[in-house]
Each structure stands twice: as structure tokens, then as C-alpha cells.
Amino acid sequence: MIDRTLRHARLIASLGRYTLAREMSFRGNYLVKLSVELLWLFILLAFYKTVFMKTSTVATWTEPQYLFFVGCHFALNGLIETLFMDGCVDFTELVRTGDLDFILLKPMDEQVLVTCRKIDWGTSLNVVMGGVVMALALYQMNWRFDPVRAVAFVVTFVCGTAIAYSFMLALTSFSVWLVRNQSLMEMWWLFSSLARYPREIFRSLAWAEPLSFLFTYILPFLLVVNVPANVMVRVFDPATVAFTLAATAASLWASRMFFRRALRSYRSASS
Amino acid sequence: MAIIEADGLSKTYRVFQKREGVLGALRGLFHREYKEVRAVDRVSFTIEPGEMVAFLGPNGAGKTTTLKMLSGLIDPSSGSASVLGFTPWKRDDAFRRRFALVMGQKNQLWWDLPASDSFMLHKEIYSIPEAQFQSTLDELTELLEVKHLTRQAVRELSLGERMKMELIAALLHQPSVLLLDEPTIGLDVVAQVRIQNCLREYHKRRGVTVILTSHYMRDVEALCDRVLVITRGKLVYDGLLSGIHDRFAGMKLVRLEFFESVPEGLERYGEISRIEGPVVDLKVDRDRVAEALGAILDGHAVADLSVQDPPLEQVIARVFEEGRSDHEAA
CATH class of the missing domain: 3.40.50.300 (P-loop containing nucleotide triphosphate hydrolases)
Known part of the structure; x- marks a missing residue:
């Protein structure tokens, strides 16, 4: 088991090296991508700054807390996009052309090969930029180092990444039956947008409360950024952390089972 | 011991039958027709x-x-x-x-x-x-x-x-x-x-x-x-x-080179596929080759002869055709 895990870790590292080498051979494209991400963060920050010029809180979140939330979202989303997004989006094409054959032939875990084979270094800077924004927010609120909160943050940040990854994997798996999967990837963008806002926004409106319940307990997308941001700069609730851990395990298991079920239906396009 | 064994291996695909035109495509949104294709039997x-x-x-x-x-x-x-x-x-x-x-x-x-x-x-x-x-x-x-x-x-x-x-x-x-x-x-x-x-x-x-x-x-x-x-x-x-x-060719290619011009009446031994000067190519049923050659050599002065199987491409094409005909007949 340990040997297999190490082998997969080494493979991901190798894939990272080769995708970086490929990215570097198209330098211009790489630089444009980095600039776009930087501009996007700048626009987001400018927007929230404007909002907080008119009010002191948004759904009980103060400006520095919200800034931390935005940084957390940016870093987490950057991590997802860097590690998994390209591989998952490309899966549809692999199914359509039959090139998935070559992945299924390899003596490695198919899920790892499908989702991690195209590391996108163009979005990796988002993780760093998100980290800088979080650090800036902590500085603004005079945050004092608390090891329990720090560890809980790291753990729930990883859980949030895993939940988002599971959801992306499940949507990706539909490609085997649908062959064209653009609309489902649109759904990914919709749900990932949900993670961009604090859960309290939905709770403060009666008609939106069912959405909050749905995306917390059924499709736990609202846990992705809310829980790590909360444990770090707001309320540290051990029960919520425990629930997040359980939701992470359930999401990873369910999405893996669904992916494997999808592979059994793979027909391999004619050569 | 065999390294590869296949026993009664079959694969059937369910293939969507797309209707023609825009109307057909719209109808296909509500009612789809599928055909079963037995790719391997x-x-x-x-x-x-x-x-x-x-x-x-x-x-x-x-x-x-x-x-x-x-x-x-x-x-x-x-x-x-x-x-x-x-x-x-x-x-x-x-x-x-x-x-x-x-x-x-x-x-x-x-x-x-x-x-x-x-x-x-x-x-x-x-x-x-x-x-x-x-x-x-x-x-x-x-x-x-x-x-x-x-x-x-x-x-x-x-x-x-x-x-x-x-x-x-x-x-x-x-x-x-x-x-x-x-x-x-x-x-x-x-x-x-x-x-x-x-x-x-x-x-x-x-x-x-x-x-x-x-x-x-x-x-x-x-x-x-x-x-x-x-x-x-x-x-x-x-x-x-x-x-x-042996199984599918059914005939052999016999090439004969005569000392003089190609004699008449060779059709009775098989199908003439080419005549060029004193050389003739004959397609002869495999089980009649010996008999045909004996008769020709007895009756004519032959300078050279060769007996060959037809090219593999031709034989394989014939096998494929037979397979198609059998399938259509079935």
C-alpha cells in the first residue's frame, strides 16, 4: 500500500515536471495566463473593497475576515485548477477519441492518471496569491498564532480541496455516457461559484435556506471554503470540523465508486 | 499451456440510430431508436x-x-x-x-x-x-x-x-x-x-x-x-x-511458356487470365492441376512452367467476400 502510494506520488511529480517542460515550450501562452489570473484577483479585491466602503460587515463577516475568505477561495480554487482541472476537462476528449485506452492500459490507478495527468502550472500562482491575501488579512486583524486553529485550517483546507475534487470527478465521469460533457462542466462552474460566498448569505434569507441545507449536507459544496475560513478567523467549531471530515471521506468514496462504474461502461471509440 | 485463451468471447453494442434532418433530430430528443450490433460473436x-x-x-x-x-x-x-x-x-x-x-x-x-x-x-x-x-x-x-x-x-x-x-x-x-x-x-x-x-x-x-x-x-x-x-x-x-x-484458394496459377505460339483449346483446363507471346497464365482447379499439366505436356512442346498459389491478398479478399455473402444469406 505504502509502496503503491509512493509510486503514484513519484508519478505525479514526474507528470508535474513534464507538464512544466511543455508549458515552458509555449512561454507566451504561459505568461498571458499568469497575467489574466493576476488581473482577476485584482478585480475581485477591488470589488470587495468597494462593497466594504459602504458597509462594515457582509452577512456578519468583517472586511479582514472576508478578505481571508477570498484568499482562501483563491488558493483552494488555484490548487484544484492546477492539479486536476485540465485532466478532468480533457477526459471527455479522451472518451470521445478513444485515447482513454492508453490510460487504462497502464499499471497505475486510472483515477490518478486521468485527473492528475495534466498539471496546469499557469494557475499555480493563484495558490501563492491566495496565500498572500490570507496573510494580509491575518495581519489586518492582528491575528495571534493559534496552533490548534492553524492545524484545523490545514486539515479543513485539504478536506475542502478533496470535496471539490470529488465533485469534479463525479461530473467528469458522466462523459463516459454523454460523450459530450460541456453542460456538466458548466455545472461545475456554477457550484464552484457557490463556494465563493459565505454560507451566512444563504442563511439570512428564508427562501435561500433550503439551498444552504442542500449544499451543506447533501452536496457539501458550501463546506469547501467556509469551514477552513471559519476555523481560522471566526468560530472554531469541532463538530463542524468532524462533519467536514466525514463529508470528505463520503465524497471521495462515492465519487471513486461512480468513476469506476463509469469506466465499466467505457466502449472505447473505434480506431 | 496457452498464454492467451478466448472461449466464446462475444461483444454486442447498442448503437443509436440517428434520424435524418432537423425534424428527425428533434424527434430523437424524445424517442430514440437503438440497434444491437454483434461486433464479436x-x-x-x-x-x-x-x-x-x-x-x-x-x-x-x-x-x-x-x-x-x-x-x-x-x-x-x-x-x-x-x-x-x-x-x-x-x-x-x-x-x-x-x-x-x-x-x-x-x-x-x-x-x-x-x-x-x-x-x-x-x-x-x-x-x-x-x-x-x-x-x-x-x-x-x-x-x-x-x-x-x-x-x-x-x-x-x-x-x-x-x-x-x-x-x-x-x-x-x-x-x-x-x-x-x-x-x-x-x-x-x-x-x-x-x-x-x-x-x-x-x-x-x-x-x-x-x-x-x-x-x-x-x-x-x-x-x-x-x-x-x-x-x-x-x-x-x-x-x-x-x-x-488449401482451404480458400480453390485453384492454382499455372504459367506455361511454349516453344512456339500458345496453342488453342487450353480453356478446357482452366480459365486463361493472360496471354503474352508464347506465355500463358491459367487458373486451374487445385485438384485438377496434375491432370491438366499431364495433358498439356503430352500434347505440346513446353519450354518452361511454374505452378504457384494465387497472391495472399486475393485469397484473403475471397475469404472476406464469402464471409459477407454467408452473413447476408443468413
């Missing part, structure tokens, strides 16, 4: 270790589908198979480490990177020890004469060079079973011969078991002694390559 055979077997059939006969079941890419609808003692579609890592599939029309190398980077990735995936990796790579690049091309981006290689790199990638982990699906498709004669030579040499050195599908009979004649012929999903022949002529 109860195919059974065994292959012993070290054999090189050709798997022949016209387009859509079920060759690639069978190879995909044997390599574990798709599950069969019914029947069973064993490759290297494993059930292929369970896709055990131990199984996948010991075989390779090369598809002439698909590309597994990283398009924008040199082939050497893809080879390094294969080394990682198959956990190939450094010394073994280097010696196998040297051996294969030498055999295929592409040592100088491994640092060039794959997209900048010619089709033949790319195919050679694909073959190297497939053989780096020294598989015991090699499945080749039209490895020389689209290649010029020189590249075809180079790949044939490499496969023959590699087979001689390592004793790898090979199943080859190809539409080029030169590949088959150069590499395989045994042939499986499949048409419309059914196996119609399993035997020696030489046996195909």
Missing part, C-alpha cells in the same frame, strides 16, 4: 507462448474489438478470456505490466515533448530499473535506427518515425504479450520493412507472444505462421498461413 481460440499470430478480417470484422477485450479495455457481453493467467478486464496491475498494445492509428506519446520524455514517464509508470531501461532503449533505438531522433518533439517526427517511437514505448517494459493493431498503417514500404524486421528480431531475441492485425499481407507473410480470420464477428479460419490457400 462467440470467438474461441488459444495461443501458445512465443507464437506470432496474424488476426485478419475486413474493416468492422471485430478484430480490434477482440484485441480490446483481450487487453482489458472493454468488458465482453459474454464468454471468457485469459491472458497470462489473468482475466483481462479486471485490469490487475500485475497483468498490465506484462503486456502492451500498439494501435497504429492512435498516439500515446506526449505530442509536444521529445519521445525521450515519454520514455522516462514509462520508466516511472512501469517501475523499470535504470539499467534495464537504458539497455532496452539502446537495443530498440538501434534496431529501429532512431537513436538520433529521441530528443526531437514528437509532433515534428514523420508518421513512420512516430510509429517507431510508439513501438519503443510499448516494448520498454519488456512485455510477454504484444498486441499490434495495424502497426504499419499509412507507412511507406521502407518504414514497413524496418518495423517488420524489428518485430522479427525482437521476437527472436525475447520470445514475446504477438497477435498482429494488419491489412498489409506483406506484414503477415513476413512475420506470422499462423492466421486467425474473422468476418462479421465470427472466426472462420484458425490455422497455418499456408493452409489458407
Whole structure:
């Protein structure tokens, strides 16, 4: 088991090296991508700054807390996009052309090969930029180092990444039956947008409360950024952390089972 | 003991029947029609270790589908198979480490990177020890004469060079079973011969078991002694390559060169396919060759004669046609 895990870790590292080498051979494209991400963060920050010029809180979140939330979202989303997004989006094409054959032939875990084979270094800077924004927010609120909160943050940040990854994997798996999967990837963008806002926004409106319940307990997308941001700069609730851990395990298991079920239906396009 | 066994292997696909026109497409949103296509129909055979077997059939006969079941890419609808003692579609890592599939029309190398980077990735995936990796790579690049091309981006290689790199990638982990699906498709004669030579040499050195599908009979004649012929999903022949002529050719080609002009009345021995000066080509039923030659030699002065089987392409085409006619009649 340990040997297999190490082998997969080494493979991901190798894939990272080769995708970086490929990215570097198209330098211009790489630089444009980095600039776009930087501009996007700048626009987001400018927007929230404007909002907080008119009010002191948004759904009980103060400006520095919200800034931390935005940084957390940016870093987490950057991590997802860097590690998994390209591989998952490309899966549809692999199914359509039959090139998935070559992945299924390899003596490695198919899920790892499908989702991690195209590391996108163009979005990796988002993780760093998100980290800088979080650090800036902590500085603004005079945050004092608390090891329990720090560890809980790291753990729930990883859980949030895993939940988002599971959801992306499940949507990706539909490609085997649908062959064209653009609309489902649109759904990914919709749900990932949900993670961009604090859960309290939905709770403060009666008609939106069912959405909050749905995306917390059924499709736990609202846990992705809310829980790590909360444990770090707001309320540290051990029960919520425990629930997040359980939701992470359930999401990873369910999405893996669904992916494997999808592979059994793979027909391999004619050569 | 057989290294590959297929027993009653079948694969049925459910294929969507698209209606024509916009109205048909709209109707298809609410009511879809499907057709069942039996791509492979109860195919059974065994292959012993070290054999090189050709798997022949016209387009859509079920060759690639069978190879995909044997390599574990798709599950069969019914029947069973064993490759290297494993059930292929369970896709055990131990199984996948010991075989390779090369598809002439698909590309597994990283398009924008040199082939050497893809080879390094294969080394990682198959956990190939450094010394073994280097010696196998040297051996294969030498055999295929592409040592100088491994640092060039794959997209900048010619089709033949790319195919050679694909073959190297497939053989780096020294598989015991090699499945080749039209490895020389689209290649010029020189590249075809180079790949044939490499496969023959590699087979001689390592004793790898090979199943080859190809539409080029030169590949088959150069590499395989045994042939499986499949048409419309059914196996119609399993035997020696030489046996195909006995079973399906039905006649032999007799070339006669007379001292004077070609005499009249040769039609009674067979079909005249060509007359050029004193030389005539006759197609004679296999079981009448001796009788016909005896009669001709008795009655005429013959300067030279030869008896040959018809070209394999012609015989195979006839097998495919028979398979199609039988299917349509059924």
C-alpha cells in the first residue's frame, strides 16, 4: 500500500515536471495566463473593497475576515485548477477519441492518471496569491498564532480541496455516457461559484435556506471554503470540523465508486 | 499451456440510430431508436507462448474489438478470456505490466515533448530499473535506427518515425504479450520493412507472444505462421498461413511458356487470365492441376512452367467476400 502510494506520488511529480517542460515550450501562452489570473484577483479585491466602503460587515463577516475568505477561495480554487482541472476537462476528449485506452492500459490507478495527468502550472500562482491575501488579512486583524486553529485550517483546507475534487470527478465521469460533457462542466462552474460566498448569505434569507441545507449536507459544496475560513478567523467549531471530515471521506468514496462504474461502461471509440 | 485463451468471447453494442434532418433530430430528443450490433460473436481460440499470430478480417470484422477485450479495455457481453493467467478486464496491475498494445492509428506519446520524455514517464509508470531501461532503449533505438531522433518533439517526427517511437514505448517494459493493431498503417514500404524486421528480431531475441492485425499481407507473410480470420464477428479460419490457400484458394496459377505460339483449346483446363507471346497464365482447379499439366505436356512442346498459389491478398479478399455473402444469406 505504502509502496503503491509512493509510486503514484513519484508519478505525479514526474507528470508535474513534464507538464512544466511543455508549458515552458509555449512561454507566451504561459505568461498571458499568469497575467489574466493576476488581473482577476485584482478585480475581485477591488470589488470587495468597494462593497466594504459602504458597509462594515457582509452577512456578519468583517472586511479582514472576508478578505481571508477570498484568499482562501483563491488558493483552494488555484490548487484544484492546477492539479486536476485540465485532466478532468480533457477526459471527455479522451472518451470521445478513444485515447482513454492508453490510460487504462497502464499499471497505475486510472483515477490518478486521468485527473492528475495534466498539471496546469499557469494557475499555480493563484495558490501563492491566495496565500498572500490570507496573510494580509491575518495581519489586518492582528491575528495571534493559534496552533490548534492553524492545524484545523490545514486539515479543513485539504478536506475542502478533496470535496471539490470529488465533485469534479463525479461530473467528469458522466462523459463516459454523454460523450459530450460541456453542460456538466458548466455545472461545475456554477457550484464552484457557490463556494465563493459565505454560507451566512444563504442563511439570512428564508427562501435561500433550503439551498444552504442542500449544499451543506447533501452536496457539501458550501463546506469547501467556509469551514477552513471559519476555523481560522471566526468560530472554531469541532463538530463542524468532524462533519467536514466525514463529508470528505463520503465524497471521495462515492465519487471513486461512480468513476469506476463509469469506466465499466467505457466502449472505447473505434480506431 | 496457452498464454492467451478466448472461449466464446462475444461483444454486442447498442448503437443509436440517428434520424435524418432537423425534424428527425428533434424527434430523437424524445424517442430514440437503438440497434444491437454483434461486433464479436462467440470467438474461441488459444495461443501458445512465443507464437506470432496474424488476426485478419475486413474493416468492422471485430478484430480490434477482440484485441480490446483481450487487453482489458472493454468488458465482453459474454464468454471468457485469459491472458497470462489473468482475466483481462479486471485490469490487475500485475497483468498490465506484462503486456502492451500498439494501435497504429492512435498516439500515446506526449505530442509536444521529445519521445525521450515519454520514455522516462514509462520508466516511472512501469517501475523499470535504470539499467534495464537504458539497455532496452539502446537495443530498440538501434534496431529501429532512431537513436538520433529521441530528443526531437514528437509532433515534428514523420508518421513512420512516430510509429517507431510508439513501438519503443510499448516494448520498454519488456512485455510477454504484444498486441499490434495495424502497426504499419499509412507507412511507406521502407518504414514497413524496418518495423517488420524489428518485430522479427525482437521476437527472436525475447520470445514475446504477438497477435498482429494488419491489412498489409506483406506484414503477415513476413512475420506470422499462423492466421486467425474473422468476418462479421465470427472466426472462420484458425490455422497455418499456408493452409489458407488449401482451404480458400480453390485453384492454382499455372504459367506455361511454349516453344512456339500458345496453342488453342487450353480453356478446357482452366480459365486463361493472360496471354503474352508464347506465355500463358491459367487458373486451374487445385485438384485438377496434375491432370491438366499431364495433358498439356503430352500434347505440346513446353519450354518452361511454374505452378504457384494465387497472391495472399486475393485469397484473403475471397475469404472476406464469402464471409459477407454467408452473413447476408443468413
